[in-house]
Amino acid sequence: MRRPLRAAVRLVPLLLLVAAATMPLSAAELAISPIHYRERTLANGLQVISARDPGSPTVTVQVWYHVGSKDDPAGRSGFAHLFEHLMFKSTAHMHAEEMDRLTEDVGGANNASTGDDITNYFEVIPSNYLRTLLWAEAERLSNLKVDEKNFTSERAVVEEEYRQSVLANPYGKLFNAIDPHSYTVHPYRRPTIGSIADLEAASLADVIAFHKTFYRPDNATLIVAGDFDPKQLDAWVDQYFGWIPKPATPVPQVTAQEPARTTDKRYTETSPTAPLPGIAMTWLIPPAPSGDTIPLQVAAALLSQGDSSRLYQALVYRSQIAQQVGADVDARMGPGLFTAYAILASGHQPAEAERVLREQIARLADQPIPPAELAKVKTQLLTRALEQRQTPMGLAFALGQAALTEGDPARVNTDLAALQKVTGDDVQRVLRKYVTGAHSVTIDYLPQPEAAPANRQGATK
């Protein structure tokens, strides 16, 4: 994420983005129109997806690259994310921060984010700036030209981002430890934010090589949503992106296979500033395009979406063991994670939370799920999908997630059909297969305040 000033945008979980093809919501109360999108591919391999929303005076231009922290070079964890920041520096025809001049200064906004598999860059601007931003995205795809000074100062910013999200955030070290402990072989084991040592080892030569390797038209998807004329859009896209050559070499692909877990594992992390203990557990799940992803999402929603969810009721409300709980499906292009976590309430320890978390998951997997509870989570997910569609940015994110993580933009309209068909048996089958019948990784998180030496405060007197 390039900038923290905005509402946080991350690559949101799959089901928040689903939409239906005129799908009746329970008892035919509501019909939802499908997203009418257009898709085409240029001769150089660039995929272009667009959807009109003429109600808005704005348009969003986004480029989603099929590259993420799983592609960080060896010994350079955090590099894909550092690179994302550098895409806002100079190019052949734009000076550093000119993207801000073309967006913020004319009433727009921009940001970018890096995930395990995907790096996306997105702007929203008054719709008369569509052509300008198409040019600017083509420019940084084809003509990036970062200098040493920009590189050094932006690397320092990313190191502050690391300190802010991992060190100064009391639970940052817990969530940052999930990937390293959850994978043994796959490069997903490297945290996206990287480490200070690896960031310090990165050089300008790495930047040039990374751009050349991954930032190419056949490794990108351009998404445009909002107020635009489709014919005009096609002409501008052809003009600004069409000339960019497709390299002869193939895009490198991660081929590592994460083996199935053979035992449960347990780790401990400590924090000098966390006021209360925490616990996180993970299980491996199949890649996002799998038909099992949506039943797993429904399972996670039953467990933790809202105050009426099972984990909130059991851990926060009834036993008051925890202050916060969550269950999440982190579906990726490769093996993903089903995650359950708790931040403990004062006076409680991780083992208590673990026992109840496991009990609740087992109960969901093994005892009948009331139909009304299943209907509730479907209504919640549909409402959130509709809320997301209110803005061009939300529409484009739904399309990008479907096209890249799930591998097909049509999923934006078919996933909800799949959601409506999920049964209690589906939920139980996937939970037993991937969670209760598989092996967990558990991370205990313990406060460990730094002792203040007796003369500590006196030293500054």
Add this chain to the structure above:
Amino acid sequence: MSRAIQSLVTAALLVAALASPAGAADFPRTPPAPGPAPTLHVPTPVRQTLPNGLAVISVRRAELPLVTARLLIRRGGEMDPAGRAGLANLTANLLTKGTVGRTAPQIAADAEALGGSLDAYAGWDQSSVGITVTSPKLDAALALLADVVRRPTFPADELARARKQAADDLQLMLSQPTSLASLASARAVFGDGAYGHPRVGTPQSLGQITRADVQRLHQTLYRPDDAILVLTGDITPAQALALARRRFGDWVRPAAPLPPVPAPAGHSALPAVLVIDQPGGGQAGVVAAHVAPARDDPRFYVGTVANAVLGGSYSARLNEEIRIKRGLSYGANSSFDPRRDAGLWLASAQTKNPSAVQVVQLMQGEFDRLGTTAVPAAELAARKATLIGAYGRSLETTAGLARRVGELAVYGVDLGEVARYVDAVQAVTPAQIEAYAHAYLGARARHVVVVGDASVFGAAMRKAYPGSVQIGRQALDLDRADLRAAGQPAR
């Protein structure tokens, strides 16, 4: 080294260009100019009033079958009695934890079966409960909203649970350097006045709040003649009025007058620069705060634009100086928060502990510059555009629209203001900003608070600011205007 690498890039680009010479040559070297600007359509709010005094404000946007409903009470944390910091917030939170006919788990289940969730909290000048649902669920959602606002039972076990949760949340907040620095800076600015206390409570105050306190606050402040129902999205004014009558029409207006509002600001006992030591803290949180004029001050838009220049966006001055030019932080920003009886300016940034002093100096420098130099025309135009663009986008969702309209209504501002925002921002001049900053944002009225590992930067801070005072994180008492727990001298 860097030059050699750049020539490699140039070579690669040359090769690439040769592969398709015609297209590359056609690629413009400067950004294409924009076309004619689109117009921002701002929907019109309609205000109606029930006989019991309840204001019903609706804004129609029917593109998607969604509606946001929010019930606002025009009083909030400012009304917390002495020693009961957090009472208004706890009361709002407890609305959803039990009514005459429903337990807390039933309320949550009912709201979530409608596809939304009830979101209840107290700000400084308002308490509110809201929900966003698809339009067929609106009537049921309003029935639930009316139930929690009008018939809460505040069960004793729910109060105990909410107090404990609020105390744990507070611990979490106090462990984050910028959150703690912001709370301390409010004490520095407002002292023992109403806006000085933590709205979320303190470890001591939360323990003292009783069920009688909560019931009294609800009885006194939750009344139709000081309440506003906002409905935005797929709903007509006629539907809004009919639904409001049905769920709130028999809500009785009490005869007693509204209680007076306490003084917003009082005696401040804190130094210009305060350091709170957090041993092992991963970063230093730096904030600088000033008192601001109230929401009804005629210079509201001057303050709004001044904040856009100082720290309201990525390209604003604080981020430009602290992050973009020097790489000292992931982000530096400011906020302008005008309230009913006074307001707060707050600038903040987190930085590595060794650069805490430098960030304090840069932040001070930017406040000073605003009051001593006119903002250049090009910069001002850019920051106004940023502000106006963000405003337009904030109206795109039903929830955002409800927030904007609700804010105007809470402060008694004419709802037509929603459409006048753009012109009002455009009218602000550099001279107005300079005069405003000179009046309100000068060094003598500034309070800086730094929370971090003082073993790293404490000595340097003392040297740069000889009048600065350092206290330990454990010695902090947010219930006191001087922040010092009894028997805990400053170092």
